[in-house]
Amino acid sequence: MKLSVFGCGYLGAVHAAAMASLGHDVIGVDPDAAKIAKLSAGQTPFFEPGLPEILSDAIASGRLRFTTDPAAAADADVHFIGVGTPQRKDSAGADMTYVNQAIADLLPHLKPGSLVVGKSTVPVGTATRLAELVNPTGARLAWNPEFLREGFAVKDTIEPDRLVYGVADETNDEDTAILDEVYATALSTGTPRIVTGYATAELVKVAANSFLATKISFINAMAEIAEVTGADVTQLADAIGHDARIGRRFLNAGVGFGGGCLPKDIRAFTARAEELGKGESVAFLKQVDEINLRRRQRIVDLVVDSFEGRPFGRRVAVLGLAFKPDSDDIRDSPALDVAVRLKGLGAEVISHDPEAMDNARRMHPQLTYADTAEQALTGAEAVVVVTEWREYRDLDPAATAALVDRPVVFDGRNVLDPTAWRTAGWTYTGMGR
Structure with missing residues (x-):
């Protein structure tokens, strides 16, 4: 099929390349000329495993092109809207500027019978409003939420x-x-398909993210109780996770969630519920957010306490800057937040991340960045693991001890083996352990 994708950021670029890899003819549209030039050259503007390969192959095949000109999408039969909906600067609500602009750019080029398909995460009620703009052109609107995990x-x-x-x-x-024709490959393998009205489709994504955020904050709340009772939250999660009604996934206590989806989506959902007069229905999400932010401060407090309340000038190695491994995304990253807070308290913070350092440098040039984990660790008086990259999980505690001045480690993701690190002479502190 002939497809267009409006918005070539994280969601749009992945969707465009993936659709082309499935055999569709795809045109990606974005007003950012630098981004378009990079994508057209087969270069990804962000780190995502597997994307460079399918992007290069799709461009070489001729099935994928990128442009800044919305008119180039006129021949497409299906138009996907994959732009961002960040949190507004003046409130917790979603900023609809990019969605509204994408629709405005697309409207003059729609033809009767074509289908506009929203993929962006939007407040419930958005699709009905946009359909009133699309329908007079003879085109129609559908909403097809995305469920992407960064790194996958x-x-x-x-x-x-x-x-x-x-x-x-x-x-x-x-x-x-x-849409069945667009997704024929996935459907042929038995992927479940659910057809709903607009409102349900809009709610699916924010409801899913709200549930996952609640599950993470629940186990972090249990970590807070574990810390004052001597319980081990990891063992607790293992025990309750065997209950099929609960499950073990997303029950990992630590410094909490971040990224470009969960934090802003639960805030936008709360704001929209309040607009609808049903704020009490999701009032618990404010506590979910508060618990999440509290865990960042908790690990900072633990580091400060290890210096007897005097962190000024003490060298701290912060391992991780991205909000999760296999990503260079620093949006609302707990890891980067921890580094910035420690720096603000006067600590000499040396940070490292396999992929996110360039993004972090642009946002926080006041931090010091190490080219390697070993460089960050050398001479450190405290080590803080805040993104669970494989290379940090695989650190040899004995070899690492030889690099630091003071073998004190704070496991912000509970991914290190406490026994192994303590045996190697480390003072180990986990989150709720």
Whole structure:
């Protein structure tokens, strides 16, 4: 099929490349000329495993092109909207500027019978509003939320765990048939498909993220109790995780969640619920957010306490800057936040991350960045592991002890073996352990 993708950031670039890899002819549209030039050259503007390969192959095949000109999308039969909806600067709500602009850019080039498909995470009610703009052109609107995990985005696009189609009329199969053709490969392997109205499709993504955020903050709340009772939150998570109704995934206590989705999505959901007069229905999400932010401060407090309240001038190695491994995304990153807070207290912070340092430098040039983990560790008086990259998880505690001046480690993700580190002479502190 002929597809267009408006927005070539994280969501849009992955979607465009993945759709082209499945055999569709795709045009990616974005107003950022530098980004378009980079993508057209087969270079990714962010780190995502597997994306460079499918991007280069799709461009070489001729099935994928990028442009700043919305008119180039005129021949497409299906138009995906994959722009960002960041948190507004003046409130917790979602900033709809980019979605509104994408629709405005697309409207003059729509043809009767074409389908506009929203993938961006938006406040419930958005699709109905946008359909009133799209329908007069003879085109139609559907909403098809994304469920990408950074680090696994290519796989999640090509082999999704479910497909959700939000359509204007669930009894009319026309739009469903078009989307089935787009996702024919995934459907042929048995991927579940759920057809809903607009509102349900919009709620699916924010409801899923709210549930996951709640699960993470729940186990972090248990970590707070564990810390004052002598319990081990990791063992607790293992024990309750065997209950099939609960499950073990997302029950990892630590410094909490971050990134470009969970934090801003639960805040935007809360704001939208309040607009709808149902703020009490999701009031618990404010506590979820508060617990999450508290865990960042907790590990900072632990480091400060280890210096008897006097961190000024003490050398601290912060391992990790991205909000999660296999990503260079520093949006609302707990790891970067911890580094900045320690720096603000006067510590000499030396940070390292395998992929996120360039992004971190642009946002926080006041930090000191090490080219290697070993360089960050050398002479450190405290080590803080805040992103669970494999290279940090695999650190040899004995060899690492030989690099530092003071063998004190804070495991902000509970990924190190406490026994092994303590045996090697370290003072080990986990989160809720």
